[in-house]
Amino acid sequence: MTLALGARLAALALGGALLEIVAVSQVSVFGGNADLSPLLVMAAGLLCGSVAGATVGFATGLFLDLALVQTLGLSSLVLLAVGYWAGRLRELRDPQGPFAPLAIGALATLGAEAGYAIVQFLLGVDAPVSWLLAREIVTTVLVNALIALPVYVIARRWLEPSLPDSLRRRRRPARPGLSPLS
Amino acid sequence: MYDSKKAVRRRRAVLGLLVACSLILLTAYFGESAGGGLHAVQRGFLEAISPIQDGASRALKPVRDLFGWFGDTLDAKKQRDQLREQVRQWRAEALAGEEARRKAADLSKLVGLDRDLGLNQMGPVAARVIARSPTVWFNTVTINKGSVDGVRPYQPVITGDGLVGTVSLNVAGHSAIVQLITDSKSGVSAKVTDTDVTGIVQPAVGAPNDLRLEFIRHADQIRPGANLITSGTSATRLPSLFPPGIPIGRVTTVDQDEVDLYQRVHLRPFAELRKLNFVQVLTRPLREPQT
Numbered sequence: 001m002t003l004a005l006g007a008r009l010a011a012l013a014l015g016g017a018l019l020e021i022v023a024v025s026q027v028s029v030f031g032g033n034a035d036l037s038p039l040l041v042m043a044a045g046l047l048c049g050s051v052a053g054a055t056v057g058f059a060t061g062l063f064l065d066l067a068l069v070q071t072l073g074l075s076s077l078v079l080l081a082v083g084y085w086a087g088r089l090r091e092l093r094d095p096q097g098p099f100a101p102l103a104i105g106a107l108a109t110l111g112a113e114a115g116y117a118i119v120q121f122l123l124g125v126d127a128p129v130s131w132l133l134a135r136e137i138v139t140t141v142l143v144n145a146l147i148a149l150p151v152y153v154i155a156r157r158w159l160e161p162s163l164p165d166s167l168r169r170r171r172r173p174a175r176p177g178l179s180p181l182s
Numbered sequence: 183m184y185d186s187k188k189a190v191r192r193r194r195a196v197l198g199l200l201v202a203c204s205l206i207l208l209t210a211y212f213g214e215s216a217g218g219g220l221h222a223v224q225r226g227f228l229e230a231i232s233p234i235q236d237g238a239s240r241a242l243k244p245v246r247d248l249f250g251w252f253g254d255t256l257d258a259k260k261q262r263d264q265l266r267e268q269v270r271q272w273r274a275e276a277l278a279g280e281e282a283r284r285k286a287a288d289l290s291k292l293v294g295l296d297r298d299l300g301l302n303q304m305g306p307v308a309a310r311v312i313a314r315s316p317t318v319w320f321n322t323v324t325i326n327k328g329s330v331d332g333v334r335p336y337q338p339v340i341t342g343d344g345l346v347g348t349v350s351l352n353v354a355g356h357s358a359i360v361q362l363i364t365d366s367k368s369g370v371s372a373k374v375t376d377t378d379v380t381g382i383v384q385p386a387v388g389a390p391n392d393l394r395l396e397f398i399r400h401a402d403q404i405r406p407g408a409n410l411i412t413s414g415t416s417a418t419r420l421p422s423l424f425p426p427g428i429p430i431g432r433v434t435t436v437d438q439d440e441v442d443l444y445q446r447v448h449l450r451p452f453a454e455l456r457k458l459n460f461v462q463v464l465t466r467p468l469r470e471p472q473t
Contacts, residue, residue: 018234018238019238019242021313021314021315021316022235022238022239022242022312022313023239023245023246024316025313025314025315026246026250026311026456026457026458027246027249027250028250028457029249029252033316033456035316035317036316037316050193050197051193051196051197054196054197054200055196055200058200058203058204061204062207064316065224066224066227066228066231067227067228067231067235067313067324068313068315068320068322068324068359069224069225069228069322069350069352070315070320070322071208071211071212071320072207072208072210072211072220072224073203073204073205073206073207073209073211074204075317076200076203076204076207077201077204077205077208080200080201080204084197113317116317116319117319120319123208123212125366126366126367128384128386128387128394129386129387129388130386130387130388131388132386132389133318133387133388133389134388135388136318136388137318137388
């Protein structure tokens, strides 16, 4: 990873986390709200690989936990898992469909929400948990799926100038025999 | 082949290191008290970042309002109908309560219980909400007033609609974290206005508009539509954090489950806790009775 790419990833993680806590989390959509951080971490993993994805996830989570005075290490653990998973997905399957970020963003959000829930249950919850929590999670996943594509495109445009050739998106070669000239 | 093995080893090492760091942070954070080192680091970070949050929050307010407008428009019609119905009910209640209030004022003067001062005598400090936790598991907001402005832990926080929460232990110089009444660690002693039945208002995780009034016996009659206010119990050793009379919410449903020892009362908070822009911190909530 080059220094320029590292700086761009850091700016993406910190800027995105700041945008999330001061704006995105305060806008209510269909009774829920979007959660930008899993999408940004997913984009970093999908564009730069598992190591970068996990590192960005850890840094974003640490920033959120520090800035919002939440349980330190919780968001880091959840988001680094999301970033690593997205990175491995790229390294093993390299999904290239135009709507792949949408599906992966929804899965990343679902994973993050499930991760938060599991860790919270392990740590102990002081209040009863309502079944409406499932509705909240589903709403967040749907809203995130709607914005996953633009978030991914913005992240790609931001990171692309510093991406090394090995990490740039490869176009699939045209299958021989299909050209009318061949 | 060698490069590939090296890359795999490097990837696993980074993953292991980051997971270990997260687990160490989690364990250490849980093990220490609120005055511990990691909590102090968080407060320092909050102090450093709050001016940036404040500036960004102001700059992005038009964007928030624009996106919020779409959601608000969808809800507006339903809310209008509900509000019309509420106005009808409250008009009837106000007429009935006017006479009772006159009598109560005379009686309270007689017995020296003139403690029901206006909120403006509780040192209200207006604050702007500059950040909010994105997950349903942490119902906290960050405000742009801190210890410099007289904000201290456990002070009540309200809006024009009703109770919002309390200031948490994390107070920096120019910012503070407010624990909302929907946070899993919150509990508010409350009273039903028309029957004087008291209980504890607690949240249910994942349902911010569905608080619960706990510890209500089956014999106590509570009707849907009844209003709840803070009871403000003022025992000498453990006084309530909240002054009496702050509106909390309205009863929506009452579950009379015979198996449980208590009935379960559901209520909807008056304050729009998802759309907080400005709040007031009551910096002098516990007043001595005036003689």
